Amino acid sequence: YVRPQGGAQDFKKWGNSELFTLTYGALVTQLCKDYENDEEVNKQLDKMGYNIGVRLIEDFLARSSVGRCHDFRETADVIAKVAFKMYLGITPSVTNWSPAGDEFSLILESNPLVDFVELPDNHSTLIYSNLLCGVLRGALEMVQMAVDVRFAQDTLRGDNVTEIRMKFIKRIEENLPAGDE
Amino acid sequence: MEICKVFFHLSVSVILSPLQNYPLYIRSVPSQSELKFHYTVHTSLDVVEEKISTAGKAMAEQRELYLGLLYPTEDYKVYGYVTNSKVKFVIVVDSSNTSLRDNEIRSMFRKLHNSFTDVMCNPFYNPGDPIQSRAMFTMVSGLKSDKCGWLV
Numbered sequence A: 001y002v003r004p005q006g007g008a009q010d011f012k013k014w015g016n017s018e019l020f021t022l023t024y025g026a027l028v029t030q031l032c033k034d035y036e037n038d039e040e041v042n043k044q045l046d047k048m049g050y051n052i053g054v055r056l057i058e059d060f061l062a063r064s065s066v067g068r069c070h071d072f073r074e075t076a077d078v079i080a081k082v083a084f085k086m087y088l089g090i091t092p093s094v095t096n097w098s099p100a101g102d103e104f105s106l107i108l109e110s111n112p113l114v115d116f117v118e119l120p121d122n123h124s125t126l127i128y129s130n131l132l133c134g135v136l137r138g139a140l141e142m143v144q145m146a147v148d149v150r151f152a153q154d155t156l157r158g159d160n161v162t163e164i165r166m167k168f169i170k171r172i173e174e175n176l177p178a179g180d181e
Numbered sequence B: 001m002e003i004c005k006v007f008f009h010l011s012v013s014v015i016l017s018p019l020q021n022y023p024l025y026i027r028s029v030p031s032q033s034e035l036k037f038h039y040t041v042h043t044s045l046d047v048v049e050e051k052i053s054t055a056g057k058a059m060a061e062q063r064e065l066y067l068g069l070l071y072p073t074e075d076y077k078v079y080g081y082v083t084n085s086k087v088k089f090v091i092v093v094d095s096s097n098t099s100l101r102d103n104e105i106r107s108m109f110r111k112l113h114n115s116f117t118d119v120m121c122n123p124f125y126n127p128g129d130p131i132q133s134r135a136m137f138t139m140v141s142g143l144k145s146d147k148c149g150w151l152v
Helices: A008-012 A018-035 A038-063 A072-088 A131-141 B031-057 B102-121 B134-150
Strands: A093-095 A103-108 A145-153 A162-171 B011-016 B023-027 B066-072 B076-082 B088-094
Touching: A018 A038, A018 B102, A038 A072, A038 A131, A072 A093, A072 A103, A072 A131, A072 A162, A131 A145, A131 A162, B011 B031, B023 B031, B023 B134, B031 B066, B031 B076, B031 B088, B066 B102, B076 B102, B088 B102, B102 B134
Parallel strands: none
Antiparallel strands: A093 A103, A103 A162, A145 A162, B011 B023, B011 B088, B066 B076, B076 B088
8 A cells, every 4th residue: 555645636635625724713712712811722732733743744754755854954845845735735935044044934825724714802812823833843853853833923913924933953862752742 | 583784885784694683794884874774674674584485485496595676765775685594685775876787786795695604614703793804894895995986
């Protein structure tokens, strides 16, 4: 059994992504009801994302034919051009590299998670798509990279674009078992 | 059943929710005549109900969503549109505005329907709440300004 090759087709085969978008929306609003506190919801989304990421990386590596990345720049390209395209059908641009080459931004022109979403005023500190940060963090941890991922800009909170900032912390030397947080 | 009324004053647009016949969204210009429109729209509900039930009897045919001109008053023309989920849209147009064609009204309803669908898809919107969507506001403003040229 060979896993089918990845690509934008995987996501587009869904036909339309409404069910995906609405499912994510139901998840976020349920968390808001359960925790009643944006900070806590953000944390939960990150945690859930992490648990997805540590698993999703296996699917990603099996589907795509990318080999080991030689440096962080290559990692950035693979994330933007292969992974985002495969799972969300979008290709963010990679920009704003730090001089040391250890930090960059992903600029998303659109985001299928937030179609139709309008944040009410009482949730102004909610990072709606925070699941993505956890996914990226968990996935990279499984390939021995510790990273910090956060939203620097968010169209839901009034910015023109959505910007995810990723910073390389360190290489993980020991083989730690994948821990559910 | 709530009826979504969309009042345009130019028209008044009112979106009425499908369950209890109260308005979810009303936009009119100028707003001082809003009360008068509430009355006009409320009476138009009877016509809407009548149209839906008559169509129901001809079981073989599919009822069209656009109901057309519900009834003309001396000052206004009232148009209706009902979805299969019983959400009702009402547009009230100034009678002096004779240049608005049927297909333009249809297109206004289509845009309203699409906007309403987007509002429903917002996970933070609870069905039955008054609609406070910015996107809806922008769309309706666009509709009214489109039609401003006709109001001379």
